Amino acid sequence: MAQTPMAQTQKIAINPALALVAAAAGWLVPGLGHALLRRWAKAIVYFCAVAILALVGLWMRGNVFSSNAADAFDMLGFLADIGNGIFYFLAGTINPAGADVSKAYGDYGTRLFATAGVLNLLCVLEVLQIGLGSKEEGPAAVPGS
Amino acid sequence: MILNHFQTMVIFALAVSAAFAFLSKNEMNERIRYAVWAFLAFLVVALGLGWLMYPFSH
Numbered sequence: 001m002a003q004t005p006m007a008q009t010q011k012i013a014i015n016p017a018l019a020l021v022a023a024a025a026g027w028l029v030p031g032l033g034h035a036l037l038r039r040w041a042k043a044i045v046y047f048c049a050v051a052i053l054a055l056v057g058l059w060m061r062g063n064v065f066s067s068n069a070a071d072a073f074d075m076l077g078f079l080a081d082i083g084n085g086i087f088y089f090l091a092g093t094i095n096p097a098g099a100d101v102s103k104a105y106g107d108y109g110t111r112l113f114a115t116a117g118v119l120n121l122l123c124v125l126e127v128l129q130i131g132l133g134s135k136e137e138g139p140a141a142v143p144g145s
Numbered sequence: 146m147i148l149n150h151f152q153t154m155v156i157f158a159l160a161v162s163a164a165f166a167f168l169s170k171n172e173m174n175e176r177i178r179y180a181v182w183a184f185l186a187f188l189v190v191a192l193g194l195g196w197l198m199y200p201f202s203h
């Protein structure tokens with residue numbers, strides 16, 4: 001069956017080294033990996049989504065897990081939080097008061113910050129897929145178009 | 146500024162549904178439709194579960 005131009009999909013092969021660099025950049029600064037691959041709309045949306053969740057989570061005094069985890073759940077929390085990249089490293093600067101999970105408010109913040117991290121990890125995986133040419137995308141998303 | 150539970154949930158639903166729409170759909174029309182659908186689904190499910198658990202809080 002014939003496809004309309006907008007419905008057509010194609011695989012885009014890009015330098016694997018660039019894909020790895022873009023993935024690392026995307027982890028450090030949410031959306032930067034997509035920006036390096038010239039997916040501007042995705043870069044903006046992912047940055048805004050991750051930044052809003054991470055910042056609101058920190059302002060709500062959510063807990064930020066450190067690498068010296070006491071148990072498996074803390075380790076899972078750390079793995080989710082580290083996905084935030086720059087927001088994880090700047091957590092102490094963004095919210096100098098630190099975490100307060102004695103109230104439900106702080107607990108919501110913990111969840112939001114972890115969600116932001118996991119969301120950014122999904123975006124990093126997508127950067128890798130696009131960079132390695134394993135994700136089919138419409139012609140509108142071709143670099144340089 | 147203190148956000149209540151519902152406002153926090155709305156922010157969560159907005160951010161996650163927008164990101165999911167761009168992760169899973171290619172066309173802008175599809176993305177908008179998916180984001181709206183996911184956002185409303187987040188709210189409806191959360192409110193529904195909230196009301197289901199309401200009797201246990203008394």
